[in-house]
Amino acid sequence: MTEVSTSSTTGGGGLSDTTYDELRLIAARYPEARSGLLPMLHLVQAAEGRITPEGIEACAEILEISAADVSGVATFYTMYKRKPVGDYHVGVCTNTLCAVMGGDAIFERLKDHLEVGNDETTADGKITLEHIECNAACDYAPVMTVNWEFMDNMTPQSATQLVDDLRTGAEVSSTRGARVCTWREAERVLAGFPDDRADEGPSAGPASLVGLGIAREQGWTAPEAEHASGGTPSLGGRKGAAERADTSRAETETEVDESPVDAKHEDAPPAKGGAKGDKAT
Numbered sequence: 001m002t003e004v005s006t007s008s009t010t011g012g013g014g015l016s017d018t019t020y021d022e023l024r025l026i027a028a029r030y031p032e033a034r035s036g037l038l039p040m041l042h043l044v045q046a047a048e049g050r051i052t053p054e055g056i057e058a059c060a061e062i063l064e065i066s067a068a069d070v071s072g073v074a075t076f077y078t079m080y081k082r083k084p085v086g087d088y089h090v091g092v093c094t095n096t097l098c099a100v101m102g103g104d105a106i107f108e109r110l111k112d113h114l115e116v117g118n119d120e121t122t123a124d125g126k127i128t129l130e131h132i133e134c135n136a137a138c139d140y141a142p143v144m145t146v147n148w149e150f151m152d153n154m155t156p157q158s159a160t161q162l163v164d165d166l167r168t169g170a171e172v173s174s175t176r177g178a179r180v181c182t183w184r185e186a187e188r189v190l191a192g193f194p195d196d197r198a199d200e201g202p203s204a205g206p207a208s209l210v211g212l213g214i215a216r217e218q219g220w221t222a223p224e225a226e227h228a229s230g231g232t233p234s235l236g237g238r239k240g241a242a243e244r245a246d247t248s249r250a251e252t253e254t255e256v257d258e259s260p261v262d263a264k265h266e267d268a269p270p271a272k273g274g275a276k277g278d279k280a281t
Protein backbone atom coordinates (compact mmCIF):
# COMPACT_ATOMS: atom_id res chain seq x y z
CA MET A 1 0.00 0.00 0.00
CA THR A 2 1.32 3.40 -0.97
CA GLU A 3 1.64 5.70 1.99
CA VAL A 4 -0.91 8.46 2.12
CA SER A 5 0.14 12.03 2.68
CA THR A 6 -1.12 12.77 6.18
CA SER A 7 0.71 15.97 6.89
CA SER A 8 -2.50 17.92 6.89
CA THR A 9 -5.67 17.25 8.77
CA THR A 10 -9.18 17.18 7.50
CA GLY A 11 -10.60 20.53 6.64
CA GLY A 12 -7.91 23.11 6.29
CA GLY A 13 -4.81 21.90 8.12
CA GLY A 14 -2.77 23.02 5.15
CA LEU A 15 -1.42 21.22 2.14
CA SER A 16 2.10 19.95 2.64
CA ASP A 17 5.00 20.77 0.36
CA THR A 18 4.92 17.14 -0.75
CA THR A 19 1.31 17.48 -1.83
CA TYR A 20 2.09 20.68 -3.77
CA ASP A 21 4.92 18.86 -5.51
CA GLU A 22 2.64 15.96 -6.37
CA LEU A 23 -0.01 18.32 -7.71
CA ARG A 24 2.61 19.85 -10.00
CA LEU A 25 3.70 16.35 -11.00
CA ILE A 26 0.16 15.47 -12.07
CA ALA A 27 -0.21 18.69 -14.07
CA ALA A 28 3.07 17.99 -15.85
CA ARG A 29 1.77 14.65 -17.09
CA TYR A 30 -0.59 16.26 -19.57
CA PRO A 31 0.10 18.19 -22.79
CA GLU A 32 -2.55 20.64 -21.58
CA ALA A 33 -1.88 21.04 -17.88
CA ARG A 34 -5.52 21.73 -17.00
CA SER A 35 -6.36 18.20 -18.18
CA GLY A 36 -4.83 17.15 -14.88
CA LEU A 37 -7.49 18.89 -12.82
CA LEU A 38 -9.59 15.81 -12.08
CA PRO A 39 -6.75 13.71 -10.64
CA MET A 40 -5.41 16.80 -8.86
CA LEU A 41 -8.73 17.17 -7.08
CA HIS A 42 -8.57 13.52 -6.07
CA LEU A 43 -5.14 14.19 -4.59
CA VAL A 44 -6.53 17.12 -2.64
CA GLN A 45 -9.13 14.75 -1.22
CA ALA A 46 -6.43 12.20 -0.36
CA ALA A 47 -4.53 14.86 1.55
CA GLU A 48 -7.38 16.84 3.09
CA GLY A 49 -10.28 14.40 3.28
CA ARG A 50 -12.39 16.73 1.12
CA ILE A 51 -12.08 19.55 -1.39
CA THR A 52 -10.88 22.49 0.67
CA PRO A 53 -10.62 26.15 -0.33
CA GLU A 54 -6.84 25.81 -0.10
CA GLY A 55 -6.95 22.79 -2.40
CA ILE A 56 -8.98 24.74 -4.93
CA GLU A 57 -6.53 27.65 -4.76
CA ALA A 58 -3.56 25.33 -5.15
CA CYS A 59 -5.01 23.70 -8.27
CA ALA A 60 -5.89 27.10 -9.73
CA GLU A 61 -2.42 28.50 -9.09
CA ILE A 62 -0.61 25.50 -10.58
CA LEU A 63 -2.87 25.30 -13.63
CA GLU A 64 -3.00 29.09 -14.08
CA ILE A 65 -6.78 29.11 -14.17
CA SER A 66 -9.25 30.80 -11.87
CA ALA A 67 -10.48 29.37 -8.59
CA ALA A 68 -13.97 29.66 -10.06
CA ASP A 69 -12.93 27.32 -12.89
CA VAL A 70 -11.66 24.76 -10.38
CA SER A 71 -14.66 25.18 -8.14
CA GLY A 72 -17.00 24.70 -11.08
CA VAL A 73 -15.48 21.29 -11.76
CA ALA A 74 -15.28 20.27 -8.11
CA THR A 75 -18.94 21.07 -7.54
CA PHE A 76 -20.12 19.38 -10.73
CA TYR A 77 -18.90 15.84 -10.10
CA THR A 78 -20.37 13.96 -7.16
CA MET A 79 -17.12 12.13 -6.40
CA TYR A 80 -15.70 15.41 -5.09
CA LYS A 81 -16.80 16.10 -1.55
CA ARG A 82 -17.09 19.42 0.17
CA LYS A 83 -17.80 17.87 3.54
CA PRO A 84 -15.24 15.62 5.28
CA VAL A 85 -15.62 11.95 4.36
CA GLY A 86 -15.17 9.18 6.90
CA ASP A 87 -12.56 6.45 6.73
CA TYR A 88 -14.85 4.56 4.36
CA HIS A 89 -17.29 5.92 1.82
CA VAL A 90 -20.17 3.46 1.58
CA GLY A 91 -22.47 3.84 -1.41
CA VAL A 92 -25.81 2.13 -1.87
CA CYS A 93 -27.23 2.09 -5.37
CA THR A 94 -30.86 3.12 -5.21
CA ASN A 95 -31.33 3.54 -8.93
CA THR A 96 -34.24 1.71 -10.53
CA LEU A 97 -32.98 -1.84 -10.87
CA CYS A 98 -31.04 -1.97 -7.62
CA ALA A 99 -33.93 -0.27 -5.83
CA VAL A 100 -36.47 -2.91 -6.82
CA MET A 101 -33.97 -5.68 -6.13
CA GLY A 102 -33.51 -4.46 -2.55
CA GLY A 103 -31.35 -1.33 -2.72
CA ASP A 104 -33.98 0.85 -1.08
CA ALA A 105 -34.36 -1.64 1.78
CA ILE A 106 -30.57 -1.80 2.23
CA PHE A 107 -30.28 1.98 2.34
CA GLU A 108 -33.06 2.27 4.91
CA ARG A 109 -31.50 -0.47 7.04
CA LEU A 110 -28.09 1.19 6.96
CA LYS A 111 -29.48 4.59 7.86
CA ASP A 112 -31.09 3.03 10.94
CA HIS A 113 -28.09 0.88 11.77
CA LEU A 114 -25.53 3.67 11.42
CA GLU A 115 -27.84 6.41 12.73
CA VAL A 116 -27.01 8.73 9.86
CA GLY A 117 -28.87 10.22 6.92
CA ASN A 118 -27.80 10.44 3.32
CA ASP A 119 -24.35 11.96 2.84
CA GLU A 120 -23.66 11.93 6.56
CA THR A 121 -20.81 10.43 8.57
CA THR A 122 -21.08 8.26 11.66
CA ALA A 123 -20.12 9.80 14.99
CA ASP A 124 -16.93 7.70 15.12
CA GLY A 125 -15.84 9.12 11.76
CA LYS A 126 -15.66 5.67 10.20
CA ILE A 127 -18.47 5.54 7.64
CA THR A 128 -19.96 8.09 5.27
CA LEU A 129 -23.19 6.77 3.80
CA GLU A 130 -24.48 7.96 0.45
CA HIS A 131 -27.12 6.73 -1.93
CA ILE A 132 -25.62 6.57 -5.37
CA GLU A 133 -26.94 6.36 -8.90
CA CYS A 134 -26.53 3.47 -11.31
CA ASN A 135 -22.98 2.15 -11.29
CA ALA A 136 -23.41 0.19 -14.52
CA ALA A 137 -23.28 -2.95 -12.41
CA CYS A 138 -26.95 -3.83 -12.59
CA ASP A 139 -26.15 -7.47 -13.37
CA TYR A 140 -25.17 -7.81 -9.70
CA ALA A 141 -28.04 -5.79 -8.24
CA PRO A 142 -28.44 -4.69 -5.60
CA VAL A 143 -24.97 -3.22 -5.61
CA MET A 144 -23.06 -1.30 -2.96
CA THR A 145 -19.64 0.31 -3.13
CA VAL A 146 -16.93 0.86 -0.55
CA ASN A 147 -14.59 3.61 -1.71
CA TRP A 148 -15.96 2.88 -5.21
CA GLU A 149 -15.11 -0.84 -5.09
CA PHE A 150 -18.07 -3.08 -5.89
CA MET A 151 -19.93 -5.14 -3.33
CA ASP A 152 -22.33 -7.31 -5.30
CA ASN A 153 -25.68 -8.99 -4.64
CA MET A 154 -26.10 -7.33 -1.27
CA THR A 155 -28.86 -7.82 1.28
CA PRO A 156 -29.77 -5.77 4.35
CA GLN A 157 -28.06 -8.43 6.46
CA SER A 158 -24.82 -8.53 4.43
CA ALA A 159 -24.81 -4.72 4.27
CA THR A 160 -24.93 -4.34 8.05
CA GLN A 161 -22.24 -6.99 8.43
CA LEU A 162 -20.11 -5.11 5.91
CA VAL A 163 -20.25 -1.78 7.73
CA ASP A 164 -19.70 -3.51 11.09
CA ASP A 165 -16.57 -5.16 9.67
CA LEU A 166 -15.32 -1.84 8.34
CA ARG A 167 -15.86 -0.13 11.67
CA THR A 168 -14.01 -2.82 13.61
CA GLY A 169 -11.08 -2.87 11.20
CA ALA A 170 -11.69 -6.39 9.87
CA GLU A 171 -10.22 -7.08 6.45
CA VAL A 172 -12.84 -6.54 3.76
CA SER A 173 -12.49 -7.37 0.09
CA SER A 174 -14.55 -6.24 -2.85
CA THR A 175 -16.48 -9.06 -4.47
CA ARG A 176 -14.81 -8.08 -7.73
CA GLY A 177 -11.59 -6.44 -6.71
CA ALA A 178 -8.92 -5.77 -4.16
CA ARG A 179 -8.96 -5.56 -0.40
CA VAL A 180 -10.67 -2.41 0.68
CA CYS A 181 -8.38 0.45 1.73
CA THR A 182 -9.38 3.74 3.31
CA TRP A 183 -11.15 6.42 1.33
CA ARG A 184 -8.08 8.67 1.36
CA GLU A 185 -5.90 5.85 0.11
CA ALA A 186 -8.40 5.14 -2.66
CA GLU A 187 -8.41 8.83 -3.58
CA ARG A 188 -4.66 8.72 -3.95
CA VAL A 189 -4.97 5.85 -6.41
CA LEU A 190 -7.57 7.85 -8.35
CA ALA A 191 -5.06 10.71 -8.44
CA GLY A 192 -2.72 8.44 -10.37
CA PHE A 193 -0.48 7.04 -7.67
CA PRO A 194 -1.05 3.28 -7.93
CA ASP A 195 -0.94 1.02 -4.89
CA ASP A 196 0.02 -1.96 -7.06
CA ARG A 197 -3.13 -3.85 -6.16
CA ALA A 198 -5.10 -3.23 -9.35
CA ASP A 199 -4.99 -6.91 -10.30
CA GLU A 200 -5.87 -8.19 -6.85
CA GLY A 201 -9.06 -10.25 -6.63
CA PRO A 202 -11.48 -11.42 -9.33
CA SER A 203 -12.73 -9.20 -12.14
CA ALA A 204 -15.63 -9.98 -14.50
CA GLY A 205 -18.02 -12.59 -13.14
CA PRO A 206 -20.56 -14.95 -14.76
CA ALA A 207 -23.47 -12.50 -14.56
CA SER A 208 -21.59 -10.04 -16.77
CA LEU A 209 -21.06 -12.72 -19.40
CA VAL A 210 -24.63 -14.06 -19.68
CA GLY A 211 -25.38 -11.98 -22.77
CA LEU A 212 -22.29 -13.29 -24.50
CA GLY A 213 -23.33 -16.87 -23.72
CA ILE A 214 -26.84 -16.33 -25.11
CA ALA A 215 -25.43 -14.76 -28.27
CA ARG A 216 -23.19 -17.77 -28.78
CA GLU A 217 -26.05 -20.21 -28.22
CA GLN A 218 -28.18 -18.35 -30.75
CA GLY A 219 -25.37 -17.93 -33.23
CA TRP A 220 -25.63 -14.15 -33.04
CA THR A 221 -22.64 -12.13 -34.14
CA ALA A 222 -21.85 -8.47 -34.40
CA PRO A 223 -22.69 -6.95 -37.77
CA GLU A 224 -19.95 -6.63 -40.30
CA ALA A 225 -18.33 -3.23 -40.18
CA GLU A 226 -19.48 -2.33 -43.69
CA HIS A 227 -23.10 -3.14 -42.83
CA ALA A 228 -22.99 -1.20 -39.56
CA SER A 229 -21.28 1.87 -40.96
CA GLY A 230 -23.17 2.18 -44.23
CA GLY A 231 -20.08 1.62 -46.36
CA THR A 232 -17.31 3.01 -44.18
CA PRO A 233 -15.60 -0.16 -42.95
CA SER A 234 -12.95 1.45 -40.81
CA LEU A 235 -15.26 3.59 -38.71
CA GLY A 236 -17.57 1.00 -37.12
CA GLY A 237 -21.08 1.13 -35.68
CA ARG A 238 -21.10 4.57 -34.04
CA LYS A 239 -20.20 6.28 -37.26
CA GLY A 240 -22.78 4.16 -39.01
CA ALA A 241 -25.47 5.37 -36.63
CA ALA A 242 -24.49 8.98 -37.23
CA GLU A 243 -24.57 8.54 -40.95
CA ARG A 244 -27.94 6.84 -40.80
CA ALA A 245 -29.28 9.89 -39.01
CA ASP A 246 -28.97 11.66 -42.34
CA THR A 247 -30.99 9.03 -44.17
CA SER A 248 -34.71 8.63 -44.21
CA ARG A 249 -36.63 7.00 -41.37
CA ALA A 250 -37.87 4.34 -43.78
CA GLU A 251 -34.33 3.38 -44.67
CA THR A 252 -33.37 3.11 -41.02
CA GLU A 253 -36.36 0.88 -40.22
CA THR A 254 -35.63 -1.38 -43.14
CA GLU A 255 -32.03 -1.78 -42.12
CA VAL A 256 -32.85 -2.65 -38.51
CA ASP A 257 -35.63 -5.04 -39.49
CA GLU A 258 -33.18 -7.07 -41.51
CA SER A 259 -31.05 -7.84 -38.50
CA PRO A 260 -32.31 -8.40 -34.96
CA VAL A 261 -28.73 -8.33 -33.69
CA ASP A 262 -28.21 -4.94 -35.25
CA ALA A 263 -31.32 -3.71 -33.48
CA LYS A 264 -29.79 -4.68 -30.14
CA HIS A 265 -26.83 -2.41 -30.83
CA GLU A 266 -28.77 0.66 -31.84
CA ASP A 267 -28.67 3.67 -29.54
CA ALA A 268 -32.47 3.70 -29.60
CA PRO A 269 -35.24 1.45 -30.94
CA PRO A 270 -36.32 1.75 -34.58
CA ALA A 271 -38.35 4.87 -35.09
CA LYS A 272 -42.10 4.78 -34.56
CA GLY A 273 -42.28 8.38 -33.50
CA GLY A 274 -39.57 7.85 -30.83
CA ALA A 275 -36.51 9.94 -30.07
CA LYS A 276 -34.23 8.31 -32.61
CA GLY A 277 -36.86 8.63 -35.31
CA ASP A 278 -37.22 12.28 -34.53
CA LYS A 279 -33.50 12.80 -34.94
CA ALA A 280 -33.41 10.88 -38.18
CA THR A 281 -35.94 13.03 -39.92
Ligand code: FES
Pocket residue numbers: 093094095096097098099133134135136137138141143
Ligand atom coordinates in the same frame (compact mmCIF):
# COMPACT_ATOMS: atom_id res chain seq x y z
S1 FES B 1 -29.23 0.29 -10.99
FE1 FES B 1 -27.72 -0.18 -9.51
S2 FES B 1 -25.94 -0.59 -10.69
FE2 FES B 1 -27.44 -0.10 -12.16
